[in-house]
Amino acid sequence: MRRTILVVAFLSALIGFNSVFAQKEIFIKQIEFKLERVSEVDYENEYFMTIKLNKGSNYKFKITNHRDNYAGKAVMELMDADNLILTNQLNDKYFEAVNFICNKTAFYDILIRYKDKKPGNSVIDIVILQ
Amino acid sequence: MKKSALLAICMVLGNSMLVLGGQKIPENLLSDFISTDWPTVLQAKEDIENLETAGIPQLMSLLNDFSIRKLENTSDLIYPGAERFYGHGQIVDYDIDVIAVRSGWLLEEVAFQNFGFTGIHLPEDELTGFIQYNFPEFYDNSRNKQGLNRMTVAEKRELIRSLSIKKAQGWWKQQSDGWNRLDALISALQSSDEKRQVKALFYIRNGRTLCTGLTREFYQTHMEDIVRALSKVDLKRVSENAKLIMMDMDFEWLTMKSADPS
Numbered sequence: 001m002r003r004t005i006l007v008v009a010f011l012s013a014l015i016g017f018n019s020v021f022a023q024k025e026i027f028i029k030q031i032e033f034k035l036e037r038v039s040e041v042d043y044e045n046e047y048f049m050t051i052k053l054n055k056g057s058n059y060k061f062k063i064t065n066h067r068d069n070y071a072g073k074a075v076m077e078l079m080d081a082d083n084l085i086l087t088n089q090l091n092d093k094y095f096e097a098v099n100f101i102c103n104k105t106a107f108y109d110i111l112i113r114y115k116d117k118k119p120g121n122s123v124i125d126i127v128i129l130q
Numbered sequence: 131m132k133k134s135a136l137l138a139i140c141m142v143l144g145n146s147m148l149v150l151g152g153q154k155i156p157e158n159l160l161s162d163f164i165s166t167d168w169p170t171v172l173q174a175k176e177d178i179e180n181l182e183t184a185g186i187p188q189l190m191s192l193l194n195d196f197s198i199r200k201l202e203n204t205s206d207l208i209y210p211g212a213e214r215f216y217g218h219g220q221i222v223d224y225d226i227d228v229i230a231v232r233s234g235w236l237l238e239e240v241a242f243q244n245f246g247f248t249g250i251h252l253p254e255d256e257l258t259g260f261i262q263y264n265f266p267e268f269y270d271n272s273r274n275k276q277g278l279n280r281m282t283v284a285e286k287r288e289l290i291r292s293l294s295i296k297k298a299q300g301w302w303k304q305q306s307d308g309w310n311r312l313d314a315l316i317s318a319l320q321s322s323d324e325k326r327q328v329k330a331l332f333y334i335r336n337g338r339t340l341c342t343g344l345t346r347e348f349y350q351t352h353m354e355d356i357v358r359a360l361s362k363v364d365l366k367r368v369s370e371n372a373k374l375i376m377m378d379m380d381f382e383w384l385t386m387k388s389a390d391p392s
Contacts, residue, residue: 043324046366085218090217117256
């Protein structure tokens with residue numbers, strides 16, 4: 001009995017500890033991008049938007065693909081002018097979530113394209129981690 | 131006879147004054163631009179861009195130089211010749227190890243043009259489409275089209291390179307008389323080529339090099355309406371960039387453009 005109480009107490013403490021230190025996610029924006037057919041005009045095959053990100057904030061980009069069974073996997077690029085500062089595709093590795101700690105308040109460009117020029121339907125959730 | 135001799139003397143004197151006045155790319159700068167050290171090339175590119183019109187004739191000559199100067203110190207550069215991808219860095223969408231293409235890259239940036247140099251390194255299955263879309267005069271000729279179908283991938287890349295060079299040479303032949311960067315900027319904004327529009331808008335928003343005559347007053351009088359119209363087009367890459375320029379009420383984009391880095 002004493003052992004059970006000890007285990008329960010330990011688990012409670014662990015859960016409490018985790019909830020204190022777990023990162024809270026604050027939802028900022030959801031980007032929806034659907035490409036039904038691939039165009040010969042490059043810029044028609046991409047999603048482009050600008051977003052203001054703040055210095056010191058920790059952002060997370062969560063990518064959900066294959067909505068309505070579309071084949072394309074979205075590759076996101078976060079750009080500061082012509083500098084790529086974050087992407088979810090590194091060589092052959094593909095990530096469905098990427099984090100970015102911002103060190104300069106500015107407008108950044110977000111570019112989304114589909115891998116291998118396939119049609120796709122995806123959402124990207126942008127959250128701040130606290 | 132006297133008149134033509136006088137004219138010839140004037141032309142020689144004019145050319146000498148251009149050179150004396152620094153209106154030509156200095157040899158050391160040109161040699162930096164064709165060097166293999168990426169930071170040196172990047173700095174030289176910016177310096178040459180600041181020369182505006184004066185740098186163009188020598189860049190046109192470099193279009194005939196097909197030598198390869200493999201870039202070094204490129205850890206923070208993402209380009210077709212990169213051997214590793216680290217997930218971050220400056221993106222240059224040109225195969226700038228080849229001097230002719232490096233020159234094409236700079237010419238397109240100075241003049242806000244789209245000659246086609248970015249198509250050379252595209253994936254194999256996109257090359258024919260690129261030629262069809264970017265060089266319709268070539269593609270629409272049935273003999274050329276048949277020839278294209280028989281070409282290897284390497285030959286198609288070579289073809290895009292030679293068509294891009296021809297396009298650049300044709301442009302300079304037509305435009306060299308009285309060309310200036312400010313008119314070129316407006317012409318790109320007004321063109322029907324979305325790549326040129328984006329190049330011009332990107333320059334206004336992020337560019338640091340000189341465009342003589344581009345002042346707040348000039349922008350408000352001659353460019354604001356064009357940018358406003360572009361902010362309403364469907365293509366997000368165009369409209370979003372245009373909107374950001376319009377939102378910059380303090381004209382910070384203009385203060386960035388100075389030849390003096392201090």
